[in-house]
Structures are given as C-alpha cells and as structure tokens.
Amino acid sequence: ILDTLTLRPTSFKFFYYPNPPSGDSLRVYIESLHLGTVIALTICDDGAQSVLGYSGGTPVRNAIKTLGSYYIDSVRYRESWCIIGKKGAPIGSVPEAYTKLFAGPAIIDTSKLVIADSGYVVFPVIDNSTEWLSVTKNDSLLPGTGINYYPLGIKHDNQTDTLSALTFSNNVAPLTGISAVDYPKLRLIAKFRANELKQSPNLTSLGVNFNSLPELALNYQTVGTDKDSLVQGDSIYLNYSFYNVGYVPADSFNALVYLKKGDNSIRKLSDTTIISLAENQKISKSINYKTNSEDGFGDMSFRIYLDSLNTLREFHKDNNYFEIPFRVLKDTTTPVNAATVNITFDDLEISGGELVSPKPRIRFILNYSGTFPIEDTSAVNYYLDNQRIYHTMMDSINLDTIGKKLYMTYKPVLSDGDHSIRVTGKDIIGNNNNEFEIYFSVISELKILQTYNYPNPMKDNTVFTMNLSQIPEELSIKIYTIAGRLIKDMKIPPSDLRIGFNSIPWDGRDEDGDIIANGVYLYKVILKKDGKSVSITEKIAVVK
Template sequence: MLRIIFAAILLLPFFLNSQNITVVEETAKELIVKIEIVDFQLNYGAEFAEITLENGLQNSEAGSPDIPFLNLNLAVPPNGNLRYSIVSQKKEKLKLQKPILPVAKIVKNSSTHDFIYHVDVEKYRQINDLIVKNGKSQYRSFSLIPLKISPFQYNHQNLELEVITELTLKIDIIGQTNYHQMIDEDFEFLYPKFILNYKTAKFWKNIPQRFFVKMPFAKSEFWYKMLASKSSDNYMDFAELSQLPQFCDPASVRLFTMRKVEGKYEVIELPIFIENGNKMEFEQNTKIYFTAENNENYWLTFGSEFLGKPKRIFQKNELSQKVISFQKKEIKPKNTKTDLELIIIYPKANVFQNQTAELAEIHSDLIAELKSQAEIFDEYSGGVADKDAIRDYLAETYQNNSNLQYVILMGAGSDEWDDYSPKNKIMVYKRSSTVSDDYFVDFAQLGRPDLVIGRLPAKNDAELDVIIDKISRYKKTPTFGFWRNKFLIMADDENHEDHFEGFGTAQMNHSRYAQELDDLINDDIFVDKIFAFNYEFDAYQTKPEAREAMVDVVNEGCLAWLFIGHGNEDVIGDEDYFSGALHMNMLKNYDKPSLFFAASCSGGKYQMKNFVCLAEKLVLHDNGGSIISIAGTDATFPGPNAKLYKHYFQYIFEDRMSAGIALVAAKLFLTNTLDAAHFNILGDPILDIIPPESVGEIVGITDSIRARETVGITGNFNENIFNSAQIMVFEPKHEIVYENFDFLNHDESEHYTVNYTQNGNKLYNANVSLNAGEYSAEFIVPDDIYAGEDGRILTYVNGEDVDFINTLTSINTSDDTIDGIENDGAPQVQIWLDSKTFQTGDYVSTNPLLMVEISDENGINILGSAGRKMLVQIDENQELIDVTDGFIYDENSCTKGELTWQLNGISEGEHSLLLVVFDNFNLPTVIEVLFTAKQFGKVAIEQLLPYPNPMCDETNFTFIMTETADVTVTIYTISGRKIRTIEAGNLSSGFQQIYWNGEDKTGDDIANGTYFYKIIANQNGKISEKIGKIIILK
C-alpha cells in the first residue's frame, strides 16, 4: 500500500486508495512531498517473485521485470517548468529467493490467450532511475510534467531488491507562478483527482491556440466536389461546367485539393488548362484539364476572395480521363458557438441523421453540435476518409469550447475501411496495432483522452433504433427497484486450457481480484459474486450452471455486471460461461439493462469487419443485454485491468460520475498505459449508471441480536415525498476458503487457495410505510441465523425520477436463542394458481403464477438455509424448486406475507403441487394442491374478476391470460359514455391484474353507481374481449 503524505494544505484524495494525501509545505512556487512505501507484498511462486503495490503502476514491456512504479502529475504555469531534489530517503535491502516476475508476452491460442513469462536478460540488466522527470505535455487547459518514481531498485545479478521505504522531495515550480487565468470547464471536478498541486495550479489554465489547416470554404459561396482518377490526368466538360451559375467567369475558376505531408494536411491549388475558355462564360465545347495529385478528391470554385491569380497550365493531355462524379457542395455556416458540451458525429446526410437528432433531444440539457463525418472529411482532409481529420475537428472544436465534454460516434466501424461495407459507418482509430476511440480525443497523442467518447455500434437503422430506444427508456422512463443497487461480479476459475493458473505469481488469480474489488466497494452496494470454481464441469468441459447463475442475476436486474477472466471476441471464459452467438436469447432484462464490463481479452473487438463482438451484441440485444458495454479491443493484462475497473466502479458508485467521465478518470490514473486504451465505451457515455443515493440513517440496534428476538428499528430518508419503502435485513457474510490441492507447485508444498466471502442470507424482506420520510419496522430473528459481525439492513425507496438507499452495517448477530418463547404452531398457508379464485383441481395455464399467503406469529423463515428453504415440487419424483426469494412480508408486518413465483413449461394434464415452508422457529408446513394444466390455442381472457367489487376508492381487474397480448381496459357509464381507458401494455400469459384508482380520464373521482368495463386483448390482430359490471359504493 502506498501512502503519500502532504501536510499544510489538505488536498482532495489524489486518486483511489491514496487516502492520506496532505502537504508538508505548499506554495505556488514549492511543494514538499513525502512518500512512504509502508505495505507492499512480495509473493513467491514456483519460479518468480512478484511485487504488488496497491497504487503502483505496471510496466508493459514484455520480458522486462514487472516492477511497480508511481506517477505524480504536477501542473506548471504556461511556459513553466519544475525541478526536484531529494530532501531525505530511507531504504532497506532484501535478498530475494527467486528473480522478479517478467512482464508476460500475450500469445493467441485456439480460443483465448496464453501468457508467456520469459526473462529478457538485457532488460533485466537495466536498473531504473529512482526519479525520472518526463517531458512537459498539455492536458486540456493544464501544462503537466509527470514525475516517475521507482521505489524498487532491482539488481538481477545479485537477486537483491532495494526498497525506498520513505522519500521526501522538494519540488520547485519554475515560471510565472503569479499567472492567473480561470477557464470555465465542466471537467473541473476531475482535476483534483489527477493533478497533485491542483489547489495552487488551478489558476494556471491556458489552452494553446493551434492552427488547423482546412479547405478554404469561407472564401467562396460556390464549391463543387469531384471524384477523379488519381493515376491519370483528368478533365471536366460542359456536363459538369453547366452546373456552375451563368455569372461564373472562367478566368476566376480555381481547383483545390488537400495532401498529407508528414502526417499533416496542406491545401494546394492545382493549375488547370481551360480549353475554349477565353470568353466570359462556359460553352458547349469547353473543357477543363488538370493533373492528378495522387488523390481522388478535388474541389472547383470561383470568386475574388482568394489572393493571387488562379493557377493555369497551357497544354492538355489528350489521354486525360473524364472525372468520375461532380456535385455542388452545400456550404453550411461555420459554427461560432463557444459553449458546446456535446458533439454527435453521424456518417453522412440521411444516414443515421434522424436518430442523431433524437439522441440530441434526449440530451437536450447539453448544448450540442451534430456533425456528419462526410462534412468533417471535406473540411479537414479535402474529402479523404481519414481518422486524423476527425481528431483535428474535435481538437479545434475543443480549443474554442472549453466546456466540451462528450463525443458520441453514431455507427459501427472496422479497421478495414471502405464506403460499402455495412459495418463501416464511422471510422475507427488505429495507432500502431491498437484500435481505440480514445485516439480521436487524445490531442497530445500521449494516451490521455481529453474528452469523453462513446460509440453506438449500429450497422443499420434497425440496430440504431434499438440502442436509441434503450437510451431513451433508461434516461426518461427508468425502471426503478432494488436491482439498481446490485453489482454482479463473475470470476473465472483456475482452469485454463490444459493447465491451472493463478497460483503464486502471474497475476492470473481472477477470483482474488473479484474479492479485492468487493472489499473496496462500500456497503451501500449489494455485491453479488459468482465464483466459477464453485461449479462443476459438464461432459463438454463447460460450466452451464455457472452460466445459469450469472444469467439469473442479470435477468433479475443488476446495475452493473463485471466479468474477470479469460475471453475472446464472442465468449467470456474458457468454460464458455457466456457466448454471444449461443446464449444471447437467455437475457430477458428488457427493462433492467446493465452496464457490462469484461476485464478480459478481445471481448470488445468491435473493429472486425465481418464479425460482431460480444460487447456489441449485448448493446444491440433488443430484449435486454447491456445499456453500455466496456471491453478490450485486443489482448489485455489482468493486473492493469484490475486497477482500471477498481477505479472505474468506485468513481461510478461513490463519486457518482457518468459512465464516460468515470472511464476517463480511471484511465488518467493509469497514465497512458496501452491496456487502458483497449477499453472503449460502446453505448452512450453521458448516461448516469449510478446506484440510489445514500441518505438518512437507520437506528435502533445497539447490541448483538439473537435468535427468536423481535428487533425494532427506525429510519429516515430526510425526504417527505414517498409513501412506502422496501426494507431488507441480511445476516453477516460467510467467510469461506476455497482450496484446490490438484494445483501444486514444483516442490508440492503449496496449493491454490482463495479466501472469499459469500453474502449473508436475507432474513427479512418487507414494505414499510413512510410518514414525513420516517419509518419503523420489526423483524423476528430465525433460529438458524449465522453468527457474525457484519450483518446489514438496506432500505430502498423510489419516486418517479429518483431513488435513495438507507444502510445500517456492522450488525452483530448471535446464534444464542432467547429462552421462554413458545411456538404456537406451524405457518398458516393458502395457495392459488393464476387467480385468487383458484380451487384445488381447477384448470390453469401451462405457465401458471403461484400465489401463496403465509402467516405465523413467529414470522416466516426466508433465510434459505440448507433444509429450511421454501420449496415447491410439481408432481412426485420431480425436481424441487427453491422459491424462497419470491416471498415478501405485507407492509409493516413481520408475521404475514405473500409468496409469488412464475412456474413455466408445465405439460398439459393433471398435476400436483407440493409446498414446504418453515416459520422462524423451524416448524414446517407441508401443503398440496391439485390442478389441470391446459395449453390454450388462442389468446383468451379467463376468470375475469374485479376485486373488490363493489369498490370504494380502488380495485384490481384480475384475470388469466392464455397468451401474451396487448391489453386495454375501458370503463363506461350505464348509458355507454366512455369515461376512462387504461393502456396496460403487453402482458404475458398467466395471472394478471390491472389497477384502477376509481378516477375518470380527467382525474376526478367517479360517483356512486353501476358502470360497465370492457377488457380487450389484442395479439397481432387476434382479439379477445370480456365485458362486465362494477359497482362504486362509497
């Protein structure tokens, strides 16, 4: 663990986990910085020693020793500099038993990747300097100079490690430290996490003004774009020239193109030969000849705004070819805004243009510019498709708009660019062998994105409509619920190809990384962890039960979903935990899409021309999947990946940053590492993927709680806008050790071990009423409570557009039992299927809804402990179904509640249903009902019943749907006048109920009397309807 201490001026935390950052002395001209390496780990494996440092950054050069280092970013005034000196240092030498682990070389295997650890002797001979001052660079409005500090000095020949345990530096800021310029930036809140001396440097802002070469469209109102052969001379004849206005003087005609020289564009005017062009206008036999400039794009214009005479040649090439195309360019007024916050780039006119406008409307709170990629190419590269043109456009726009934050690319792209492939809508940026959208917004080309960027990876209108619809629903009409407070982490196991991994060194213990992240996340968030090592292989060496467990959590709903482990373009895990090609239809989280983050290789390889990667498929999935996908475009390392997602999710959950801002912040911590660039946002980076805000408090438990105790608590939300909340009480986490003795090192003295925690079971789940934001509740502690010290209570509440969470942690639980409390009998149970008019032996659908009312004076056991679960069995000798999670207590009750569970796929015919439930003292009730399942051939409404009827203020229309259909309820007066229509939307087969508050369409209460209602079910034009009467009696 790293601790950087600064004392006199207290700064905000300097990135994650450096929680004691203070300044010993700080002025604008000088800092005294003290760095302590107080808790690093040296782990020995079979062949190597591995150094771990919580805040350390990692070298990425394969074959070199993997030694962590630190990075301090210092801001200096414009044209400024810094110098440093060592005030003091303490060090200690360690004699190593084995050499330091080398940085792995990643090699593609048959399905994922292998990590090859090979010592490069030459690289191991080098000893890093303790401090390296890197070159000055610009990040947005700041001039930065990073100091690289290497506290571990490794002598490979002697196997010695010198550790600088304490280092005090004096840093002098050189330059105009009294310089003062404030620039308004929406990024402002991010700088304290990134710039060490931000508090004194925040006045040193300056955005250097670069000159960007562009086509001179402002000098003429008339421009004509043509495509021509770049391998021969070309000509235009009257068919093209007749498109020019009659007042065009041939003598003023000019021809331009742009060419790239050493990575930069320049505008050049080409000389032309005008045949039969001596008069004041073009004639039928007029032709214009020009010589190609190794380019296909040329621009014809005329006018007097240019300096100098138009360029001419005085001969023609008889072998010239006619230009391929010629069209007038509509010149749009230059954008003179200086307050832009968002840029959305779409391919070209009429391609994704409507959806771009729709997305801008969704984010109407941001000042946006909508720009076509084609326009950018025309202006910044003369019409040539060039990724650098997009970067230059964005850089110039930011230069004039300091508040600019977001860029969204509307369309898929590939690293094989052409104009006709369905996937090539918006270019990708490839630098060396790495593809990253970051490079469009990395203006200094140092691996630090200056803007937030995301891509909607659609190939056609239908796909883009799916993504836009998801974004709109997520932002405008979100589905609230406790799922928004859940975080799923799935960790790969130790099996890889034909061997084990993750023992000792090699950073491949994915399960350990998962547990470390859980330990970092605050207790307000409910973290679900799935460890693949807990699931068995099938005959095909896959783990389908692990997949089912993961999919179940996603379908129930979780705010974010992280996978840690191996992967490829379509699959996560060697054991095929999830394949985009095979398993996408398992995801049915339409109204609860998750943020998906794959800390693995190639899952986000969106640049493939003829393949859609897993990250893309999840965003494009129309029945759920992800709202945003973040995954690697190529092979990545687990160590840097872990630092990236640890920072990312802490920024999301604790700092409540948007999805895109959080990723930029996490990447800034990693200081231009190649691994970070591999991770791109597929989806809308503006979205807030944030959990409910933690407010208020819960009080009432001051000591350990015991079995059979009735515990009372009170809480508040500091808000008076809610009527009820959901409260859940969890027993302490279970501490577990996983060991694999099959995985031994060379001397067979150690084995694969993971210490991890498993969430404690839920012992109480109920709705509670709120009064002025305050509530109280009671629950009864079951006999089989798990004893521990970190039980917790979570209370969730939501309104139309906001939700909050209340948390009480560190609850001590004891398995001691309070004596003298009698059990007055087993739980009382009433079972229904599909309808509360159900009687044993009735007909029901083949997908019936199970409804069970349960009561007991000692409460109902919902812990789900072994032997105490709520279980259902359909027919004898069939599998038992655990339905414990389907129970919730009635509002403000701890003795009565209802179990609901959707049963699916029951065959037609007679069946029995057996239910087992326990009270909190573990006394069971076993009850059985009989039913006949029937598959209905067409949509029908069965067993329709308004309840209550007569009604006073409200009622529910309850019925059974035989098939999925769109359902509408209409209420009429006795004379037939329509007074209210309720659109219930698409309802699935089985039991349904539609609520009516007794009001007409204007919101007025309806008078006493008899009314007609009609319920219509519409399934693709097939109509079923039922009519009935309801009485209002107040």
C-alpha cells in the first residue's frame, strides 16, 4: 500500500504458492481495501498460474481489475507485469506495465510532486560546546509564508527538551540563555509554513556559533626518557610535555604520573594540579626517578594521565594517556669478602624473572683479590632451588691465577616452572651474611610471551620485543595492512635469537623498500620448531 501524499510504501504483503489458497487470500485482501487505496502490485516467477489461475476471468484476476488493471487477464506463465492501482479506479486509468515471455522486465517509471502546507527540518546534533553563543540564518519568506526555529536541548542522559522559539534580529538570534552545562548538545528544528498559494519559504543556510572544547594531548613525540635500560640503583629522567590543542582554555585538571613496577604493581610518583592551560599552549615537566630495591627490577614503565579525575569535557579522552617503558637490570655481581661473583646463563647475564633453557650452562665467575682464601671451598656457597651445589657437582672448574678468576660451570637439567640460584659468602669473621639470589623460569614448550613493539604508535621505526621459551628453527614477523595484504616479511635466523628477552628492529619500510603510510597495521610473529608452529598477532599504528 502506498501513501497517497508521498507515494512511500506503508505496508507490504506477499502471496506465495504453494501456501494455499494464495489466490483466494489475494482476492480477499483486495476486496478488503477501502475505495481510493493506492497499491503497488507485481508478479514474479510462475505466479500467473499458481496464484492468479491458468486463464483470464478468475476471481482473483477480476479483483485486480477493481484496481484499474487493463492487462491482468492477458498475463500468462512467467510473463512480467506490474501496476500502481487504485481501488475503484476505471480499467486502464492507472499506471500499468506488461511484457511477454522473454521480452524483458515490466517497468513503471513515474513520479509525483507533493506540495504540502507545512513541514519541518531537524538538523544534526551539535556537540562539544562549552558556551552556546548565537544562531545565524539566511532565509527568504514570500507573503504568507514563515519559518519558526526551535532549539532542542539534549542533556547528559540524552533527554531532549524543546526550548523556546528563537527570536532573530538582523538574521541573528542569541543562544546565551541556554547553558552548555545543562545542555552539552543542541540541535535545531525549522518548521516551515506555506501560504494559500502553496508557495514555500526558502532556507539557504543555518549556522550555530559556540565556544568549543579544550583538547589535552600527549603522545610519543612529547614524552621521552634519557635511557631505555639501566642498572638497579641508577637514575632515569622522564621528560614530558602536554598541549591544549583546543580552542578554549583548559581549566583545573591534574597531571598524574605512576610508576609501573616489574611485578605490575604501581606507585604514584607525582600528581600536579594545573590551574589553566591556554589554547595552543603547552606545559613541560620532568621527573628524576632513582631506581631502588623496594621498587624492584624488570620491565617497568612510566604511566602519564591527564585529567584522571575527568573534570574536563574534551573532544577525545584517548590521547590523555601515554605509557613509556624502560628496563631495570638487577646487578648480578655480589661482593664476597675481597671477591665478586658473576653468574651467566649460556653466556648471558639475566636480571631476574627471565626465561632460561631447560638445560642451561650456568657459569659462576669468581673475581678475587690476593687476600681471598681461594683454597677454602666453603668461602662461597652456591644453591639451586635451595639445594647446595658442591664443587664436586660442577662440570668444570678452571682457575686463572694470573687474572685472579675462578670459573665454575654447572649444567643442570631443569623442570618447567620457577627456579632460583643463591650465592652466599663469609665475611671476614666467618659469618655467612653476604647473600645474593636470582630467580628465573623454564618453559620446555615452544611459546611466545609478552609480545610488544615500542614505540607504538611508531613514526619512522620501531622495535619488536618478545620473550621466547625456546630458540626456534625459524622466526618470522609478517606485517599486514588492516585489509590483510602482506607488506613485509622479516625472517630472523636462530643465531640472532636467545631464550628469554629478544628485540628485533624494523625501519618501517615494506618489501619494496618504501616507507609505509599512516594507519593501523597488523603484525604476526610466527615460531617453528620440530614441526610445530605457534604464532601471535598484534596491532601497530603509524603516525607521522
């Protein structure tokens, strides 16, 4: 059924075969229509037989004639036909199309100009305002026509209030009586009224003037540290700046900096209240953080939050946060009397909490002075998981009397899980109060852990970092567009990898050597070993 004013469909019905009795259902439906009802009717497939009947003059075809159809009795198997009928119209007085089999579709192409006495236009929602100022219009009114303008105020809970009609002077109406605090969103409605001659007023343009929001922002270009790794006890400088890139001042917000420790706990380093930051201005701050035993070691970061209390309305909140990582290395050297001990796993020092091989080559390097009792095997004691490693259990012991170094190598077979190495030594009066302990883990299954890239978003280059439980036979990093097109395939030889923490740089160029464009990409890290493959997929953004 069509609306007689606009010709828009108001309801739809389908009469299918073999849902019996579809022909009778269509006849009853047409007979139920009121006189003057306008209906669009068409046929498909073999409805001419299965619904209308095999010949002319069937009851349902006769019912269609009451819509003004001239051709309905002629329509046969798989022929095309359609009509825009009107209940009670004379036969042949309505738009109708009919084509024979194989002659193509039946098409009615018609239009109707509708002239209404009144109407309205609802304009899109206007958001992100701190102060509503005015409305400016450009319209023209013929005698007897008119346009009334109303603001619709939208509250924080999306409840909408129709406010008082606007009063214009020289095509400008004030909005200063509408509070942007109560109504942070606004939309306008223009109600049109034609004259007795059906002539319409014309609206050419309608604009709203308002003060927009502040916009705080920080990113990888405004945050930096003077180093990305340091030994426990050293200091690291955090320098960060944040901008107000909005159009009005940002008043009364806080800048909060947290330290994320290696165990993922956090500690507040600073919380500064900013009274006001003018538009297009920045504030720069710095923090000198000294690493210590209480905060621990491992993968750490500075987390910076702007307006953490959410007191400001802004365009976006996702650029109010930035995290910059760094790594604190635990000093693996411990003093024992007039000696120091270094520990390596497969010739690499670890900072603690890292992955090592299930069959590591653990090397203890004792650097001693001339006063150290090198012959006393109890001067320094070594423990694996609190079980003492005696000198007789060492795989090799080598003494360098010239360089004053004692090398001891131990090759245990470790089970999956957490382990520890502890070293104790006697002081000058014989007490075992010098102690050092380092923790590590073993995973015999092939796994990729803690996969990240830094910086992300990247500008020109980035570094992929990951922890590997095993050294694979093959490691590849494949970079795809968000649509799935492969643009870079990096293959890393096993000789460049180690169990535990690995970092792999990328210069931001595709396989053709071209610098990739801004956007979001996917990268997939794939490991293969002994016929087994594992992978992980992450996102990376490029912003220049």
